[in-house]
Amino acid sequence: MTVEKVDTLIVGGGQAGLAASEHLSNNKVPHLLVERSRIAERWRSERWDSLVANGPAWHDRFPTMEFADLDPDSFAPRDRIVGYFEAFAEQIAAPIRCGVEVTSLTRLEDGSGFRAETSQGVIEAKNVIAATGPFQKPIIPVLVPAETAILQIHSAAYRNPDQLPDGAVMVIGAGSSGTQIADELARAGRKVYLSVGPHNRPPRAYRGRDFVWWLGALGHWDVKTYDPALEHVTIAVSGARGGHTVDFRKLAAGGITLVGRAETYENGVMRFAPDLAKNIAAGDADYLSVLDAADAYAVREGLDFPEEPEARIIGPAPECAINPVLELDFAKAGITSIIWATGYALDFSWLKVGDFDAKGRPFHKDGVSPVPGLYFVGLSWLSRRASAFIWGAWGDAKNVAEHIAARSR
Template identity: 35%
Template sequence: MNTIDKAKLATHYDVVIVGGGQAGLCVSHYLKQANIHHVVLEKEAELTHAWRSKRWDNFTLVTPNWQCLLPDYPYAGAEPDGFMKKNEIVEYLDGFIEKLNPPAILGINVTHVAKVGKQQFVIETDQGTTLAKHLVVAAGGYHTPIYPKLSSSLPENVMVIHSEQYFNPEQIPEGNVLVVGSGQSGAQIAEDLHLAGKKVYLSTGDAPRCARFYRGKDVVKWLFEMGYYETTVKDHRYNEEVRNSTNHYVTGRDGGRDIDLRKFALEGMRLFGRFKDYKDGKLIFSPDLAKNLDRADETYNRINASIDNYLLQNNIQTDASASVYEAVWQPESEVTEIDLVAENIRSIIWCIGFRPDYSCFDLDIFDKKGYPQHNRGVTIDPDVTFIGLPWLHTWGSGRFLDVAKDAEFIATHITQQIKYFNKAMNSISPT
């Protein structure tokens, strides 16, 4: 656990950063360089809490270590093309925190934020109230775990947890386990349980997948060289909607490999379509398993084809030839109902995401869905910025790759706003 000098909440700051994850800390780094008076408010007892307490034991990065580019603190280990494990990620973050020594207050909960004038925010906490000229929301967008509404109550002897509560197979009771959701977390948790010998039932969704390695190189490396990570929201074919997209499932475990749900099915995992309901002892699924698997494989092959085209256009030679993934398993039929007791399902893990909760921010900057309206993190109120959200600006945003770039941009914006405000105040002050 990181240690931070205990500090009391001051009466005012130039900038208050809400959230002590890597995104908020990166903003703090650049504000310190600019000599901007600021504080990081973190509700948990430690910085970068989610990496420590909301990841399963066998968690690894999905992107290679060389993409870990926190400001003035790039990955410097012996395996740049490897994938850090949970404990290694924590060690990397602790090194950054120690070097940064951010002005942070831990265990403080922000309860209400309102703007009462130009560049004047009133920030109420459970440890008092402070004022700020600028607000940075670095609390991420994964706040409230999503649980589906069910027609019937699940039996009391069935353990029900969310993905953020899963740590290892040992915590799962005897019997079979249903994992709902096949995004990155769902697919990797299903694999973790499967490799441990648990009988896994997996309810799939529309998550895409990609190869880990192709044509002799990590697919991430190819996509980086092709400029994909520099794609901005405005340049993307889905525009703003891309912010709601599901990440491709793949893994960095054991040096990195594909996640092939069809292969898991051959090995005994039971696959189903999208989860719909639990009613009268029955788990009910949509008849879309084949479509979900086919769509994921289409994305897999499309990404590989784009790499083939890139190599051809740039006359790049590799030892590995082009290939197309062919399905190793097909569902014989679409099973849409199973009996919970008959299948001996004794635990369910919901891996269907989170909802953002910005309810404490009493600010007119959110759309009808409660999402901040912003351009590259700068909201429609230029005194409020966000950082750490997926696709904040590019595909690399929200990752270790581009969080420093986003933070530098936001810190520069804040510095300019404060300078303009101070200059304006000085020009109208009596001599």
């Protein structure tokens, strides 16, 4: 059997893998990038049709390539993002090989590198960068029995309202995906119930600057220490329809029935925690805290940004928060579908090297594994808060590529 040998193997042809390829080339490190399907496959097949980026085009990109045909303050649609990554791969002449799935990675017996079993044969490499990203395995909680007549899909499998059977829809999870999908369904004329748990609710923009700009100015992108208490706190922000601040009061006014966290399901009845009002209030407090920090920064830096007192106006609680629905008979409510916008788990089952914690997260320091020659790029909080974002992965990939180059000297 022929064994292909390379200096460095990158696994994954999304934003992290492409960023790693650019920096390896800049450091003159020979490498091969393999992708199980197509470039940016998750953007193609695991996102809904109307999805747009949650950050403006000037921000959600690599520093070395702009969205040439988009207004920098607009929000790139899904297909345009795919095209961007394809064009970037061409720009950097990435040595990418699509349709190659790595099924197993083991250490060579002499410790000199790794052996990758792939769908197209064996590849041996001195270094390996795992760049498969944080959105690997959709999580659907074991709450509603699979044998019920209700259609259950994860947000990764949702495409558009026509995909669902007639009837009302329960959306569980009120981060960016859940709120945008619920809003789309309601605008399409569906009756929608949205389960709202703890969340952060930043302003889309404030005093003439997008919230991603404020995160940078306030140093939040560079925060390095992850707070475990926030692990299940989602961020409700939207680039849909030109970008807007998510306001659960407006969603309720638009016909969506808000409920608390889903707790149990039995005999066709789902029960919810009595925490809806508390969750909305905590989201409001987070929203106002961003405004407070932004105002303080503007004063401290002497910035002549236009004031925006109307941004602090928060309307009354919606009726569904004042008198919450604590249980819902799906048949009586006409609910025929559940969309689980409940996040993802990591899946490194193909990695037979390295150590992982109880949640499958690999041990590393800024992407450098304790196993010599093994690296990670594109994971959430790899080195800082920005790591899972396009430009954040680019910066992490630069550090990893430089580490590999130094190791090869």
